Amino acid sequence: MNNKSIQPPKWANRLLEWYCKPSLLEDLQGDLYEYFERDLKEKGKRRARINYTVNVLKFFKPYTIKKLEILDQLTQFIMFKNYFKTSLRSIARNKLFSAINVFGLAVSMSVCLLMISIYTEISDYDRFHQDVNNLYRINNFQQYMESEPNRFASTSLYLGKRMKEDVPGIGAITLLRRNAGGDATVGENTFPISAIYADEGFFDVLTFSLIRGNKSTALLEPNSIVITDETAEKLFKGLDPLDQVLKLGKEDFKVTGVVEKPPFNSHMKFQALVSMATHEKRMNEEYEDSNWLNFSSMWMYYIYFRPEQGAAISDIQARLDIICDEENEKMEHTTITTTIQPITNIMTGPSNISNQIGSSMGREVLLILAGLSFIVILSAAFNYTNLSIARSLRRSKEVGIRKVVGAKKGQVFNQFIVEACIISIGSLIISYFLFFLLKPLFLTVNPNIQEIVKLETNASQLVYFLLFALIVGLVAGFLPAMFLSKLKAITVLKTDSNTKLFSRITLRKSLLVVQFTLSLMFIIAASIANKQFKYAMNYDLGFTTENVLNVQLEGNDAADIEAIFKRIPEVQEISRTSHVLSVGSTYGTQMFSEDKLDSGTVYYSSIDHKYIPMMEHRLLAGSNFPEKSAVEKEESIILNETALKKYNLGTPDEAIGKIVEFDDQDLMIIGVVEDFNNQTILSKIEPFAFRHNLSDTYVLSLKLSSNDIIVTRDKIKAEWDAFDSVHEFNGSFYKDNIERAYQEFSTLTTIIGFLAFLTICIASLGLLGMGVYTAETRLKEISIRKVLGATEGSLVKLLSKSFMLLLLLAAAIALPITYFLFDAVILVNQAYRAPIGVLELSVGVVIIFAIGFVTIGSQTWKAAKANPAQTLRSE
Amino acid sequence: MKGTNLGEFEELVLLTIAALMEEAYSVSICDEIEKVSGREVKLSVVHAVLNRLEKKGFVNSHLGEPTSERGGRRKRFFTVTHAGKVALTKIKEQRDQLWSVIPEFKLNFI
Numbered sequence: 001m002n003n004k005s006i007q008p009p010k011w012a013n014r015l016l017e018w019y020c021k022p023s024l025l026e027d028l029q030g031d032l033y034e035y036f037e038r039d040l041k042e043k044g045k046r047r048a049r050i051n052y053t054v055n056v057l058k059f060f061k062p063y064t065i066k067k068l069e070i071l072d073q074l075t076q077f078i079m080f081k082n083y084f085k086t087s088l089r090s091i092a093r094n095k096l097f098s099a100i101n102v103f104g105l106a107v108s109m110s111v112c113l114l115m116i117s118i119y120t121e122i123s124d125y126d127r128f129h130q131d132v133n134n135l136y137r138i139n140n141f142q143q144y145m146e147s148e149p150n151r152f153a154s155t156s157l158y159l160g161k162r163m164k165e166d167v168p169g170i171g172a173i174t175l176l177r178r179n180a181g182g183d184a185t186v187g188e189n190t191f192p193i194s195a196i197y198a199d200e201g202f203f204d205v206l207t208f209s210l211i212r213g214n215k216s217t218a219l220l221e222p223n224s225i226v227i228t229d230e231t232a233e234k235l236f237k238g239l240d241p242l243d244q245v246l247k248l249g250k251e252d253f254k255v256t257g258v259v260e261k262p263p264f265n266s267h268m269k270f271q272a273l274v275s276m277a278t279h280e281k282r283m284n285e286e287y288e289d290s291n292w293l294n295f296s297s298m299w300m301y302y303i304y305f306r307p308e309q310g311a312a313i314s315d316i317q318a319r320l321d322i323i324c325d326e327e328n329e330k331m332e333h334t335t336i337t338t339t340i341q342p343i344t345n346i347m348t349g350p351s352n353i354s355n356q357i358g359s360s361m362g363r364e365v366l367l368i369l370a371g372l373s374f375i376v377i378l379s380a381a382f383n384y385t386n387l388s389i390a391r392s393l394r395r396s397k398e399v400g401i402r403k404v405v406g407a408k409k410g411q412v413f414n415q416f417i418v419e420a421c422i423i424s425i426g427s428l429i430i431s432y433f434l435f436f437l438l439k440p441l442f443l444t445v446n447p448n449i450q451e452i453v454k455l456e457t458n459a460s461q462l463v464y465f466l467l468f469a470l471i472v473g474l475v476a477g478f479l480p481a482m483f484l485s486k487l488k489a490i491t492v493l494k495t496d497s498n499t500k501l502f503s504r505i506t507l508r509k510s511l512l513v514v515q516f517t518l519s520l521m522f523i524i525a526a527s528i529a530n531k532q533f534k535y536a537m538n539y540d541l542g543f544t545t546e547n548v549l550n551v552q553l554e555g556n557d558a559a560d561i562e563a564i565f566k567r568i569p570e571v572q573e574i575s576r577t578s579h580v581l582s583v584g585s586t587y588g589t590q591m592f593s594e595d596k597l598d599s600g601t602v603y604y605s606s607i608d609h610k611y612i613p614m615m616e617h618r619l620l621a622g623s624n625f626p627e628k629s630a631v632e633k634e635e636s637i638i639l640n641e642t643a644l645k646k647y648n649l650g651t652p653d654e655a656i657g658k659i660v661e662f663d664d665q666d667l668m669i670i671g672v673v674e675d676f677n678n679q680t681i682l683s684k685i686e687p688f689a690f691r692h693n694l695s696d697t698y699v700l701s702l703k704l705s706s707n708d709i710i711v712t713r714d715k716i717k718a719e720w721d722a723f724d725s726v727h728e729f730n731g732s733f734y735k736d737n738i739e740r741a742y743q744e745f746s747t748l749t750t751i752i753g754f755l756a757f758l759t760i761c762i763a764s765l766g767l768l769g770m771g772v773y774t775a776e777t778r779l780k781e782i783s784i785r786k787v788l789g790a791t792e793g794s795l796v797k798l799l800s801k802s803f804m805l806l807l808l809l810a811a812a813i814a815l816p817i818t819y820f821l822f823d824a825v826i827l828v829n830q831a832y833r834a835p836i837g838v839l840e841l842s843v844g845v846v847i848i849f850a851i852g853f854v855t856i857g858s859q860t861w862k863a864a865k866a867n868p869a870q871t872l873r874s875e
Numbered sequence: 876m877k878g879t880n881l882g883e884f885e886e887l888v889l890l891t892i893a894a895l896m897e898e899a900y901s902v903s904i905c906d907e908i909e910k911v912s913g914r915e916v917k918l919s920v921v922h923a924v925l926n927r928l929e930k931k932g933f934v935n936s937h938l939g940e941p942t943s944e945r946g947g948r949r950k951r952f953f954t955v956t957h958a959g960k961v962a963l964t965k966i967k968e969q970r971d972q973l974w975s976v977i978p979e980f981k982l983n984f985i
Contacts, residue, residue: 033944
């Protein structure tokens with residue numbers, strides 16, 4: 001008897017029900033059941049279930065299968081015309097609501113279009129290489145003691161050589177080194193060019209097409225150079241460049257090839273390729289030791305390779321790990337490991353890779369941009385959902401009639417989805433124009449952006465845009481369509497007033513709260529980012545930056561330039577330095593403590609004797625460097641307080657006179673300078689030294705005294721141009737250097753501020769729509785209240801109260817989340833930061849409440865002012 | 876041409892339906908054929924044949940009353956139509972005519 005409870009497999013039944021004609025289904029299924037029960041008795045449960053399934057499959061025959069419901073589909077198709085018409089009419093009838101929807105969607109979609117075009121462009125990077133999915137680069141991880149390992153795009157030449165010899169499965173490999181550029185001279189023509197060193201494998205691995213010259217020999221010999229067609233045109237002006245001689249820096253090079261200029265979407269850009277043999281020759285001549293060939297010399301070299309057909313990347317990685325292990329054995333404090341990075345991953349991969357050979361966007365940036373635009377579009381989609389559901393009262397009769405006439409649930413659903421899609425595609429057209437307005441704005445937010453993306457539109461992007469619009473339509477229309485298609489004809493048509501039935505208050509309210517929470521978070525984020533930027537800009541660095549102009553020497557002799565600048569009366573003082581401090585770039589070297597037991601990285605800047613007094617660095621003990629000529633040996637050093645602490649050199653006074661081993665030479669401490677932020681305020685103050693090494697200075701710092709420093713800068717520029725016609729004048733005020741260093745903050749402020757503006761606009765539009773709707777539906781109620789003696793003020797209060805409560809709730813959610821997000825996640829790695837104050841938090845709340853009050857208040861006020869006689873007369 | 880000829884198996888099924896009278900539905904037809912001919916019959920084959928016969932107009936079908944058996948699904952009962960009867964008789968006549976001309980001794984050698 002318990003056989004009754006055993007059933008045939010459910011999925012087989014479902015399959016049968018799916019494919020079988022409804023006219024045949026019932027008795028066929030019955031027959032199968034009968035056999036099933038028979039089998040159950042005779043052959044057992046397992047066998048019976050298997051037989052059932054087999055039978056279901058066997059019955060899949062032409063005569064049992066449902067006919068494709070062509071007729072049905074045809075009706076659907078014909079109905080589309082009707083849906084289209086009704087939708088357009090309904091859009092036209094509710095002008096305000098349609099306008100709010102279309103405008104909100106269009107604005108937010110334009111942001112998303114921007115995002116889509118960025119994404120398509122970024123993911124198109126490096127795709128021009130042949131067989132690009134089989135192209136890799138070696139990344140290094142360097143870990144000092146137990147600290148966090150840092151990831152670098154660069155690796156060591158040593159590893160490259162080992163890979164060539166010891167690692168099986170490498171199809172083609174090329175070793176590169178950056179910074180091969182310099183001034184290229186042909187006859188009278190001199191141009192600065194950027195170049196990289198590359199060895200003979202370059203053209204086997206990477207697909208840069210060589211126009212002239214031999215692929216395999218062009219980069220073989222020392223002092224060979226391959227130039228791009230653009231550079232060739234500039235330097236040789238139409239002459240055949242092949243086998244010509246050009247001077248790069250101080251050496252002569254033979255042009256052995258002409259390569260096509262790297263396309264815009266190549267992460268690696270160069271104007272010339274210099275043979276790696278040149279570099280090796282030069283290093284051998286210049287250095288007696290071969291430190292540059294060490295495993296730990298991993299800052300300048302790159303390895304790109306293509307594995308052999310069939311070779312597994314994991315095998316190559318395993319082999320590399322073994323080499324690394326061998327080498328790490330020999331080193332004391334540092335551990336270097338490698339990883340293999342696909343070349344297609346360079347632009348879209350992790351953004352924390354240092355020493356990039358070219359530009360990189362980074363996954364995080366893409367994700368953040370995508371996330372932000374998603375929030376904006378979500379907000380607009382919520383508007384649509386909210387308003388459509390609110391308005392569904394008006395459409396319910398239509399749905400009722402449709403259902404009575406014979407529409408199925410799915411058809412009603414389709415109708416409302418079509419309507420949403422019409423709105424979203426209409427918005428797409430508008431947003432496409434907005435997109436063109438937005439594009440130049442975005443490209444100029446940060447100068448780096450233009451180097452990475454061009455944002456050109458192409459056909460495939462248009463397809464993505466259209467798809468995107470359809471998805472937005474589907475998502476925005478889903479809930480209203482769901483809701484309306486579920487309505488029962490009988491309830492809708494019978495009852496006269498069913499406001500309660502349709503209000504869906506909780507859903508709408510929660511959507512509003514989400515919208516305003518997001519808007520609030522945006523505003524607060526923008527104001528916090530702005531505050532951080534201001535804070536960084538006005539941070540007391542520990543020295544003065546007022547009226548200081550930093551001029552890059554561009555390879556010129558410092559004394560020459562100093563001489564010509566001295567002629568300008570507004571230039572008060574001139575000093576030399578290796579690089580501009582406190583803007584992020586650092587030089588570092590190894591320093592040993594007095595007892596030689598302790599060593600570590602000390603950051604430094606090479607300066608002349610005028611620098612410290614000019615920049616008003618405060619000396620705590622000792623004295624400034626004495627004046628000396630550029631050829632004299634380095635003898636003394638000035639350290640900061642942190643360095644004293646780290647190396648246990650005692651108090652500033654005690655430290656004076658002590659000898660430390662710094663960069664392989666013994667230097668005497670002659671001064672101690674007060675701690676200042678030598679990097680940026682994002683990082684902690686590290687041990688730092690001023691060196692007295694004049695051959696290492698590349699920047700002139702000019703102290704100006706004039707009423708109009710901009711004019712003075714132009715004067716200085718004119719002098720420069722007269723002296724050096726090859727290099728652009730590269731001088732900027734210290735303030736501007738600092739501003740550039742914290743550009744991420746200002747970029748963040750601009751982008752988030754803009755998005756905050758958009759989301760607030762969209763959310764307020766939604767709120768306005770809801771206000772209008774509430775006022776409309778409660779007009780009679782208001783009139784009656786008024787007749788009974790309610791004041792206008794009390795009516796406004798009555799109507800706005802629930803909305804204000806929602807805003808309050810949004811604020812209660814947004815404030816702690818944003819605070820936590822910034823305090824514990826985003827700013828947590830920043831060493832010195834402005835505290836998040838009440839002001840930044842409350843500014844958003846005030847804005848939101850002001851906007852909410854104006855939008856809701858104006859509508860309710862209008863309703864409250866209405867003459868009750870007018871509204872109550874007609875019934 | 877469809878509708879005029881009866882295949883061998885079709886004829887068998889049609890005859891079985893006629894024989895089973897009121898009780899002819901797919902499963903009972905299968906069982907009956909198995910019993911009479913001793914050969915194994917697949918439901919899917921019989922089902923297809925029934926469908927074809929109905930299309931040719933040799934049988935009619937109607938759904939019976941629901942019972943607690945078969946998961947509550949109704950049976951589809953078949954009855955032979957006039958056209959079906961005509962076709963059956965016609966075949967029988969043809970066969971009989973052929974039988975009658977065969978000399979008796981020839982059969983003995985088979």
